Structures are given as C-alpha cells and as structure tokens.
Amino acid sequence: MGSPTDGHPPGDAGEGGIPPLLSLRHVTKVYGSGGAAVRALDGIDLDVQPGEFVAITGASGSGKSTAMSILGCLEVPSAGEYFIEGYPVQDLSADVLAALRNARFGFVFQQFNLLTRTSALENVGMPLVYGGVGARERARRAAGALAVVGLAGREAARTNELSGGEQQRVAIARAIVNGPEIVLADEPTGNLDSKRGAEIMRLLASLNRDDRITVIMVTHDAGCAAYASRQVVFSDGKVVTDGRA
Template sequence: MSAGTDGTALISLRGVTKIYGSGTTAFPALDGVDLDIAAGEFVAIMGPSGSGKSTALNILGCLDAPSSGQYVFRDIRVDELNRNQRALLRRHYLGFVFQGFNLLSRTSAQENVELPLLYRGEDADRRHAASRRALAQVGLAGWEHHTPGELSGGQQQRVAIARAIVTQPLVLLADEPTGNLDSKRGHEIMELLVSLNRDQGITIIMVTHEPDMAAYASRTVRFVDGHVESDTGAKA
C-alpha cells in the first residue's frame, strides 16, 4: 500500500466488493479489495481477463459504484455519493483516456478537447485557450483544426489525452491506452504519460495487459479473481 508523506492517501479502497447479478447467478467481480494510491503516483493495474481490473478502474473513476466497502477520495466518501454527486467529482477531478480514443469524428481536435470545458460551462475564450494549451502539451500545436480522420492513431490518442488533461485533473485514468496502437506509437504515448506524471504531478492509474507498457509505471498492482494478488513498487 502507498500513502502520502502525511500518512494519508489520495485514494483509498477498503473492503470494496462489486457483485453483478443476484442469487445463483451472482458474480463477485471484486471481492474485498484494499488499495491506497498517493498523489503523484503512476500505477499500472494488470491481471488476466475477468480479474476485476477494469471493474476497479470504473469504480475509481466514479463510472460505477461498489456493492459494499469504502472508497475515499480526498477525504470524501465516494461510496456514499449519489450518481449526480459522483458525476460532479468525476467532472472536476478526474480525466479519462480509453483504448478506442472516443473522439467525435466530424469535430476538430480543438473542439474535441474543449468538450469537458463545455460541460463545465466555461466561456468560449477560456475553452479555446485551454484546449490550445493542452494540445501543445501533447505535441500537437498546429493540429488544432484537423479532424480525427486526418490524424494518425497516435495523434488521435494524443488528442484524447489533451481532452483528459484540459480540465487540469488530479487523476488521469487510462484504460488500455496503447491497445489500438503499434509498438512505436504505444511507447510514444507511454513516454507522454510519464512526462505528465513527472512534470505536472498528475496521478496516473492505468489498466494494461502489456508488461512492456506497465514497466513505465512506478508501481504495478496485479488483480486475480477479484482481489489484489500483488503490489510491487509501492512506497512504504
């Protein structure tokens, strides 16, 4: 387990379970997970298919709620929040990167990056300035007006990362961020994530099945059958 310098964690799970179905068809995707993540860590979550790693990421990202147990984020009991409250937490503190990019195909890179700010009600001038800064941070200055169809897979994922960081989140959650990329582009994306973690202090939690991508993280948590089997590289 890993905690901050003051002994507290940015994220803490205690006895978290997630049950799908009921009765004889009930399936425990998570079975009593304990996990602490400190601010500024880069954590890779690994495990075989069905191990619970994606379920854990969805709960950490407030996309789903645990069936039981405690989830604390910055002293907030997330497991006690309703859906709208979780959405607010997600909007203001979390950024997401997915394997499939999830970009709007007929919309420019800049407009794609602006979407989270639009949902937050930011005015146009602030949205434009922030999206340009975010695109520059991921190496896409000058590509603001290109649509996804005019970009390579690696560039599209950079746009997706810019969209995730444009709100200056505390935590970036990445679900197989290199899964749709060739090896060279995958390593470029990982180097970008490392730089965001190192230079901006963004806490990164990444699900991956690729050991060479997990090696970029400072810590690897392995899930098996709904629980944490191993946790390597964690701070004391």
C-alpha cells in the same frame, strides 16, 4: 475537498496522518444476481498516494476495468468503501459525485471515443462545454492541452484525418483539459502499434513527472507497465501483487 473527516480513517494514514489520495477498502463489486451473479471484485484494498504512477495488469476478466470505474466514480461498490482524501465517496450525492469526477479525474480509454467529423480543438474542448466555459476560453485551453501532447498546429484536423497515435493524443489532451489531479487510463495503447504505444507511455510518464498528475493505468503489456513506478496485479477480482519498482 475541504478539511479531513472525523471518524473513518481509511487504510494507513501516511506521515502526519494524511489519508491516501484514493483508498479502496474491502471493495467488492457483484454484477447481476442469483446464479448469474459475477463477482468482478472480491474484497480489494488499494491505496494510491498523490503523484504515483500505478500500472494495473492481470488476466482478462480479473476486474481491472471494474476497479477503474469505481476509482473514477463511474460506478459504486456493492460492498466495502471508497475514500477520496479520507472522504467516503458512498456518502456523496449523485450531483456532487459528478462534479467531483469532472473536476478531479481525466479518463483515457482503449477506444479513443472522439467525435469523428469534429476538429481536434473541439474534441479536446468538449469537457469544458459541460463545465459551462465560453467558446473563446475553451479554444484557448484546448489549444494549450493539444500543445502539451505534441499536437500544436493540428487544432483544425478532424479525427478521421489523424493517425491512431494522434487520436489517442487528442483523447489525452481532452482528459487533461480540465487540469485533473488524476488520470485513469484503461488500455491506452491497446489499439496502437508498439512504437505509437511507447510514445503514449512517454507522454503519460511526463504528465506524471512534470505535471504531478497521479496516473493509474491498466495494460496488458509488460513493456508499458514498466513505465509505471508501481505494479499492481489483479487475479479473480483480487490484488495478488502490489510492488514499487
């Protein structure tokens, strides 16, 4: 993203004064207004360093998905600041923000959000269509991403011909096809049985370990959270625990 900013040092700069990869500073998010206002996030601070694998847990409604939306530049805070490598995200235009989101983040959700009667190869290549990548290159990169998630040979399979675990693998391939530095996964195993869930966890762990992708994952499952090297617990829009294994 260029050179470090003047002013605005977010949080604790690491060794050599390098700012965190991602930094939420006193971030509050309020939905609605007046008596109907919901304070989804209530002044949270969260720094994520490059290469971390962070698990976020906490009760339903504690603000986990809201935090993920802000981290992924899908939503903006109501108050507080969000820095990416020290840059204040709130100062960026909508266009720059969208470009940043597409270039640096991959998203994985509980619902796999795949097009149903479309092949795995086409689903995975979809983000590249928006990036203006030609058909041949799209197919080449999508096949590469499918190989990474263990689905080489299934390029032509349509979504309705794949199991839940396979569909989530396709969704993960789609998330990494752009070569993102950060993968944000919100309940990636929520619709899977424990065996398929464990496979997805091993896949995310290998993306983190072998491909140096920073992974931030929301989960309700303590077993899934244990794959991460850092456990963050939310309660009522606040971070109540933040610990490294």
